[in-house]
Amino acid sequence: MKKKISKIPFNGTKEQEAALQAAIAENKHDKSNLMVVMQKAQDIYGYLPFEVQEMIAEGMDVPLEKVYGVATFYAQFSLSPKGRYNISVCLGTACYVKGSGLLFDKLQEKLGIGADECTPDGKFSLTSARCVGACGLAPVLMVNEDVYGKVTVDEIDGILAKYND
């Protein structure tokens, strides 16, 4: 399991930082509380970007590598934010032979992000999925809970436009 590092610029708020610093202050007396603080940070920010891990390392007085090593060990910790709309493209065999790979490439190009990444505005994130069991509708993509079947590359703009908030 290799964790993907987000390239989205960090845009934490003052309030978030204050909440994290409060959690650090509460726990810094005991370095073994590192994970407790990291769990709080994940709650506050939704993920653990560089800047957040650096604050934790500094506050808990542990090397940053220690924080990063822990963050990449546990499944619960994430290094990249999830978008409000997560697009998942089925790359199972049936969808793949029907061109879901092309859809995936096109989405990466349109959104300007790679797999397991999120757009800078936090709106879309992109993941690949194993077979979702809708092979008859291949190729299939999902936006959050909405399933789109027999999608062509040309329809992508239309689908993305539906999520306009």
Added chain:
Amino acid sequence: MDMINLKINGINVSAPKGSTILEAARYAGIEIPTLCFMKDKNEIGACRICVVEANEGRGFRIVTSCVYPASEGMEVLTNSAKIQKARKTTLELMLSTHKKECLSCARSTNCELQKLCKEYGADENAFNGFRPEYEIDDSAAHLVRDNNKCILCRRCIAACKEQYVGVIGANNRGIDTAVGTPFELPLNNVPCISCGQCTVVCPTGALMEKDDTDKVWAAINDPTKTVIVQTAPAIRATLGEWFGYQPGTNVEGQMVAALRRLGFDKVFDTDFAADLTIVEEANELVERIKNKGVLPMITSCSPGWVKFCEYYYADLLPHLSTCKSPHEMEGAVIKTYWAQKNGIDPKDIVVVSVMPCTAKKFEIGREDESASGYPDVDIAITTRELGRMIDRAGIKFTSLPNEEFDSPLSEDTGAAVIFGATGGVMEAALRTANDWVSGENNTNIDFEAVRGTMGLKQATVNIKNLGEVKVCVASGAGAAKVVMDQLANGNPSGWSFIEIMGCPGGCVNGGGQPYQPQYVRDTVDLKAVRAKALYDQDRGMTLRKSHESEAVKVLYSEYYTEGFGKGKAHHDLHTSYTKREKYTK
């Protein structure tokens, strides 16, 4: 000592109570192979090479000998068919994730993995399948990280942790577990102090000093360049190991002969500059005391230590002596005084330093290290790189005659020789300070209290006309941290002068020193035996105090006429420091 009795491979063995099976076997002269194990430093039982069969009355089971306690009446098989097969499979699994370019790998023939694979007849194609691939990180000046050759023994992590640096650790998990930096940043963008201790302990070619030998060959082959080599005090005590000599063999004469045969135009001894460092540093200390400058003063010979201070204790940088490290001083003098004297344009001089150290590769690129307007030192290579150059040149090192360094920038005293061991700089400084302050020519000059391989040493020295002086000697960044925390706390121990070296044991145990397999490192105190070679040489010398060096005296009378630390001497021989950002994205 309480002993226990056990049977290893059918032979009765007595071993001290509390021994592990591995220790008990070593006690009996039976070697069990290890890869991840480092005594007291990395006892994690991860690689599984040291497995043995052990029976404590409930039948034979496979156990990890490096951590499993030996017990009374235990029966151990270290080499049964089952064990041989298990080790072979472990090696084959390691090979299945290993980039196998052994023919050209610089670690070939001294790679611990390769040696075991040969011994166990491991088939490099036994298992094929997914192998994670990694980009090679050559961002740093001093080393190259190739995770494709890493076997995840984690010895480097332990070494980095011992240094209290901890910039590398295990990231991710499962088959994707890899030794890495936070956020996989290039090594150049994290607070690595360039000490190279990780390269010394790496069993494979995953962590290597950045090889600069091609640059040296190019310089030697350039007829327009005068190529001058200098060797640090510690090299003579360790280079022999590369050619099969016992650790602690002093090979100064053969080393000089080899360097001449490699084609260097001049072979100088950094010892000269070590004496120069002492007189400049002693003068700086006296000035600080007189002018109520920042005290205690801390030595600055070790670029790993300097970088550590810049990253982690930037507020305390004013404590650092502004003296350049000896090889930088040597380079500065070569490209100014010596160049002028010999009518050579410094731009046509290439100074090559042979150092026990990987951080020197970083240091030569620092700001404020170019007295002549050109870098004081152009290329820094490690003891290991010199060994490889000699190998490539086909020089039969062991048959070489002893030769002498070129003069005049090689003349040395015993004080300079001991720079290579922890406490050596301190002792050299005390010899000079004692004479200067007391105004006497003291004969009792062995300051035993600052010798030894301990990470942290303190001593109170009685100097006539000055009284009791409290000094401290630290080696290894871990010990340095302890000292600096004390300083941050107001120097409660009242130290006046502190020597700090970045590597545990000082330069004899530097990050650029020859490889020794881990079982040697576990069983031989390399720091001590290598240091002994230097102290033995010191004892046999007539001149043993830096200020007695004739060459140094001549330098000040002919060139640095304004005196210690003044004018040109200050310009050429001193440097400055800067706070460094720990992480740059």
Added chain:
Amino acid sequence: MNTLAELLAIKEQMQSQVVLRQGKTDSGCKLHHQVLCCGGTGCTSSGSVKLIQEFNDEIKKNHIEDEVNVIRTGCFGLCALGPVVIVYPEGTFYSCVTPEDVPEIVSEHLVKGNVVTRLAYTGIETTDPNVQAQIKVALNETPFYKAQHRLVLRNCGVIDPENINEYIAMDGYQALNKALTSMTPDEVIQVVKDSGLRGRGGGGFPTGVKWSLCAPNKAPQKYVVCNADEGDPGAFMDRSVLEGDPHCIIEAMAIAGYAVGATKGYIYVRAEYPIAVHRLMVAIDQAREAGLLGKNIFGSGFDFDLTLRLGAGAFVCGEETALMTSIEGNRGEPRPRPPFPAVKGLYGSPTVENNVETFANIAQIILNGADWFKSMGTEKSKGTKIFALGGKIHNTGLVEVPMGTTLREIIENIGGGVPNGKKFKAAQTGGPSGGCIPASLIDTPVDYDNLTAMGCMMGSGGLIVMDEDNCMVNMAKFFLEFTVDESCGKCTPCRVGIRRMLEILEKISDGKGTLEDLDKLEQLAQYVKQNSLCGLGQTAPNPVLATLKFFREEYIAHVVDKKCPAGVCKGLLNFTIDKETCIGCGLCMKNCPADAITRTDYIAPGHKLASCEIDPQKCVKCGTCMDHCKIKSISKK
């Protein structure tokens, strides 16, 4: 709270609250009915919170709020039938209750006293109202519950887990009082030893022995750790105990602390169990407030307190040393043993670690004595065991049975057998660390030693039933995929070895395996088992080894005949259209994602259109054609 008298006074006070649930009547009880709604994870996700609200509303509407109350409990066990509701004193068990059903239950059952048979679960499949009316509808009488022996789960689904007094009403904290006030620590350990209780987390190490190894070690601080990092896919007994009866864990940990001389405890619980975490927090607070945690408990001079730590998603943290490294704030990598935690555990101090189900037995052992506990089970496995029944079985859920109950009893009687008339093939026990029991061994009494002898493992108690449609190669592959994902990456055999095993299995299930691969797989499995650093790696090969042992012919079929007898492994399947029955409608052709189906020029007698055929080269074996074929002329084999 300082004395037993105070404890008993609360119990007395609470009698009127709990008496109905015990099937008794009490003159002090004003209630004529109690409605228990399951608030476990399963039922909560199927809507029990809304249901409770609905019940309260309806009860108010009918003006019976003084005579009937609603209690949110922990898990009843029959999660697949959720949300579930039990009405006492009858013990009527209503399953799959929707908010729309509530008015009827309230007006008929709670007001008039008539059981709503339409909704009552009987364990007997019938829609005949006459039969329904005749059969007994009390929960305890259903086959699912009747054969169980609910010891650990005794309070789950019976009490309100967020009310410490309900626990006290069920004799809660009396064991702690007994241990602290009338027993020495050695006596406590002796009782646990004598009881024969063995660790329920997987290994089956005798709990009393574990405690006795820790007790004599002198240290300024010792610890008791509760392993609640239940991670086996499909196992959720620990979650149910924590959700349904959190105080029994707190009480047991305090007893363990007293026995070994530890004053601090940690509960390491999966963050994925939010309800359990919440109930534990509530329970710890209540216990502290009642003086049952903290300083000088029951005036005995013994101090004990608990800290809750949340896991962060790593299966390996179920291994005891990895769990401790994780509590210490590190990557949850295991450490070599020895030194054992009893000597050098959490923060380098002597530590006793037990899992939830183990602790859940302690209070009753102390209260009722070792002989009582020993009377249940087999020679070397005492007491009961909870299994999470799943897979191809009627009643999925939690069952607790005495050790030594046969698999047949569990599957056929309690579980209601394999559905759809399929044949029982094997039971998988112990999840990714376990093996499988073939149909031929269905009469084996299930206990630690029998399972181990079969190359299986009790594990934490997952029990997945498989029928003829399950492929054993695929099953092994499934579990190996899991362990490959969860390997911590520290030691070579597990990090690389099980990955290589998985790759060989993939080759076999793709139809590319050879007989040499089978040998290599088996040898590698043995190697990984013997050479891995921790329990995860040492047991990861079990699913492979057990299936190789009992279902070798199935592997051979994959390798030699290039067939998957169960029709699961896609790489070995061939979809074919029977040209005689195909009516040529073309639906398959239209829906095939790979354009692998074409029309032939053969028209079967009596048909108007030419039949279709599948090009095996193009077929991606998704099965879509089969789903769309109305006349079922497409088959896979």
